[in-house]
Amino acid sequence: MWRAFVVPALLLAALEAWARTVGAASDALAPPSAAVLALARAATNGSLWTATAFTLGSAAAGLAIGFALGVLAGCALGLSRRAAAFAFAGVEVLRPVPSVALIPLAMLVFGFGVRMELAVVAFATFWPVLVLAQAAVRQVEPQLLEVARALQLGRAATLRAIVLPAMVPRLFVALRLAVAIALVVAVTVEIAANPHGMGYELMTAQQSLDPALMLGWLGWIGLLGWGINAAALALQHHVARRMGAAA
């Protein structure tokens, strides 16, 4: 376990030593200790919290929309072969559009702010969730569906009582993937265009030649991303264990 921390510690120590001696005049890199101090200053003046709240908030809102729509569409396409055939070509044409290509469009439609960011996040998370949800419906035990037929359940009742519960573990796999995507896309939107949030703070720190603050933000974004991904993975495993592992 302790070995996990040796390499990062060595790297940080090397950077610290380099930045304090040879690279003391560098505009690009700063000692990690200075980065931590810069981040602490950002925490005391509040910019750390507002930017973090903005990024996480719009990522979560976009994720909620993209995930909900993706699950709905995935269920519809998974339950009806005919609907799936109709939608197949359209999905395959729209899905490969890189999410970042929508940044300029979202900018044009919504202007800068929360709405453009959550629109891009929702688009980016919608497609993988749609594909995974559709696959999850297809992989529901056929015997369960036969039970539903034998009980003469209607479509809505089948969906609610049989299909959705059987999908849950796989939906959490999709959720874990979508969480990772949402976070990356939100930060990317801020770096490329949206003048709010952590990505923008990172960009501003670089442009004002403040490498300590820039590295501080980079480390903070990395730490948050790692923590959130780890939490999502733990949630997925927890659900899989509770529901009887399917994933």
Next chain:
Amino acid sequence: MTNVLRGAAGLALLAALWWAASHGGWVSRVFLPTPEATLASLAEGLREGELAAFTAATVQRMLLGWGLACVAGVALGAAIGLSDTARAWLLPTLEFIRPLPASAVMPLAIAIFGLSPAMVLAVVAFGAMWPVLLGTVHGLVSVHPRLREVAAALEMPRLAFVWKIGLPNALPDIGAGARLALTVALIVSVVGEMIASQPGLGQAILLAARAFRASELFAGIALLGAVGFVSNALLAWGERRLMPWQRPSS
């Protein structure tokens, strides 16, 4: 066959909706150009060569970055996957860096390398490397113990083990990683063009949006979609050719 027809019908319905929404004034033309205007912009841009050159620049950046990512990812992944020691010391660090958005590394790369095409390429390769690297590690670690014993019994040198047993075993994982890496490479290329003002589709669509030229914006988005579609389809085809025993999970 009916399924193909249905797919075409669905696609036609989508186009009809677009046509109706833009012509019927449901959505402002500022945001949603008509399909005809988009096609005209696309044709003009491709004929006069500007859009074609941008597309070529973006595709080149994506492919170069992806190629670098694949080479570096397989080499590093093989080195790490082969040795338990390297895994214990390095893998946690790599797992920590992996969720970091590649675009977040871009400001750091700009600070170090400046606004150059090489900087964008380096970030593209960095971002796209992770799925290949982790796929290679996973593929090497999951070599069946029996095969390891065979290699030990044959007194195979390490390099031969990697080449004859390890990498073939990891090929499906590497293939899946490479497909994901190509998607990442396209995304990071576009972002790089947007913030480092390198010529390419990313810059083109950003400028089109700033000038409220919606039809050019849509033409650029359509081209990016086509690049993503074609590259993914080619790679899936290549995977099937290379590994006929393996049905790639889409």
